[in-house]
Amino acid sequence: MSQSKVLTHLCPNCGGPLLFDPKSQKFHCQYCLSTFTEEEVTAFEAKQEDKGIPEDKGIPEESVSEVPLEADTAESPIDDQVGLFVCPSCGAEIVTDATTASTFCYYCHNPVVLSERLSGKFLPEKVLPFQIEQKDAEKAFLDWVGKKKFVPKDFFDKKQIKQLQGVYFPYWVVGADLEGQLQARANRIRVWIVGDLEYTETKQYQVIREGKSTFQDLVKNALKKNEPEKMVGAVQPFDLSKAVSFKNQYLSGFLTEKRDIEYAEIKERVDSELRQYSEALMRDTIQGYTAVTSVQSQQNIKNLESDYVLLPLWLVTYRQKNSDKLFYYAMNGQTGKTAGILPVDKMKVVLVALLIFISVLILGVIVGWFVS
Ligand SMILES: [Zn+2]
Numbered sequence: 623m624s625q626s627k628v629l630t631h632l633c634p635n636c637g638g639p640l641l642f643d644p645k646s647q648k649f650h651c652q653y654c655l656s657t658f659t660e661e662e663v664t665a666f667e668a669k670q671e672d673k674g675i676p677e678d679k680g681i682p683e684e685s686v687s688e689v690p691l692e693a694d695t696a697e698s699p700i701d702d703q704v705g706l707f708v709c710p711s712c713g714a715e716i717v718t719d720a721t722t723a724s725t726f727c728y729y730c731h732n733p734v735v736l737s738e739r740l741s742g743k744f745l746p747e748k749v750l751p752f753q754i755e756q757k758d759a760e761k762a763f764l765d766w767v768g769k770k771k772f773v774p775k776d777f778f779d780k781k782q783i784k785q786l787q788g789v790y791f792p793y794w795v796v797g798a799d800l801e802g803q804l805q806a807r808a809n810r811i812r813v814w815i816v817g818d819l820e821y822t823e824t825k826q827y828q829v830i831r832e833g834k835s836t837f838q839d840l841v842k843n844a845l846k847k848n849e850p851e852k853m854v855g856a857v858q859p860f861d862l863s864k865a866v867s868f869k870n871q872y873l874s875g876f877l878t879e880k881r882d883i884e885y886a887e888i889k890e891r892v893d894s895e896l897r898q899y900s901e902a903l904m905r906d907t908i909q910g911y912t913a914v915t916s917v918q919s920q921q922n923i924k925n926l927e928s929d930y931v932l933l934p935l936w937l938v939t940y941r942q943k944n945s946d947k948l949f950y951y952a953m954n955g956q957t958g959k960t961a962g963i964l965p966v967d968k969m970k971v972v973l974v975a976l977l978i979f980i981s982v983l984i985l986g987v988i989v990g991w992f993v994s
């Protein structure tokens with residue numbers, strides 16, 4: 623929990639805090655307005671780190687650029703605690719949840735990355751950088767809320783929009799090959815009539831299917847507090863071909879949650895899901911029969927791979943007055959797909975209902991007037 627474990631990625635030019643810019647996919651300094659590529663930032667930081675290393679260690683240049691992360695990757699006991707960190711910029715203490723891996727300093731608003739929480743066994747394989755920037759996310763949010771008639775006013779006032787946050791959430795991305803076999807009984811019935819006689823022909827078949835299937839990019843939530851919320855699933859899919867090798871610079875300017883669900887905990891569920899998919903593919907090839915019964919299948923999972931990946935979401939959550947119910951708006955930070963559940967202002971609903979009633983009444987009066 624030492625100070626060195628908290629990082630703010632700094633501008634090589636002026637030392638100001640760097641933020642990741644989704645539009646250019648580069649790192650932007652708000653102070654001197656410079657932009658840098660990931661390679662430039664990494665090379666600069668490696669050089670800085672180098673200055674702190676005694677010369678006789680003689681680390682070759684090539685290997686330095688490969689070590690952007692903390693060197694001591696020993697698993698640390700801080701993982702399941704609420705963390706207290708010291709802001710490298712202003713020295714204030716930052717209190718975080720056990721799963722926070724990047725955030726802003728509450729006092730100086732500098733972006734900070736708690737790099738230790740994303741190292742060792744918690745080092746993500748990949749990160750999918752944000753592609754939609756805050757401005758566009760805000761606009762989309764306003765458009766979306768604007769279309770919903772019964773939303774309470776304070777849900778979409780400016781204060782609420784400030785709460786729109788870019789968050790990297792942790793996921794398991796699973797891929798596997800399956801080899802399977804499926805057996806079933808099937809019959810085909812044919813009925814025809816000759817004169818007074820009705821003929822029924824029943825042909826019985828034993829159906830056998832064998833095959834291989836490959837699955838990739840099955841995305842599974844890896845954060846306990848997201849389990850009850852459907853928002854994370856609702857904005858899928860993500861195009862994971864755009865994911866890049868993890869570098870914690872990408873987190874600069876966003877919130878990041880680290881995983882607290884291990885793959886072992888979901889393995890059984892995922893295995894059975896994969897088997898079901900594979901079985902369904904085989905089952906779908908059995909066609910043209912009147913009935914298919916006693917289906918038996920065996921699906922063996924091979925080459926299972928599970929990658930720990932961080933994926934981007936824009937998020938607003940909202941708790942309605944006098945109620946514990948949580949409402950949310952979520953947007954896929956890559957594709958812009960949105961989902962959400964909005965609160966409903968009952969007064970607005972009543973008013974509209976009343977208006978409709980009144981206009982119906984007026985219409986009724988007019989019609990009545992014409993008829994009489
Ligand atoms: Zn700068």
Ligand SMILES: [Zn+2]
Nearest residue numbers: 709712727730
């Ligand atoms: Zn600070």
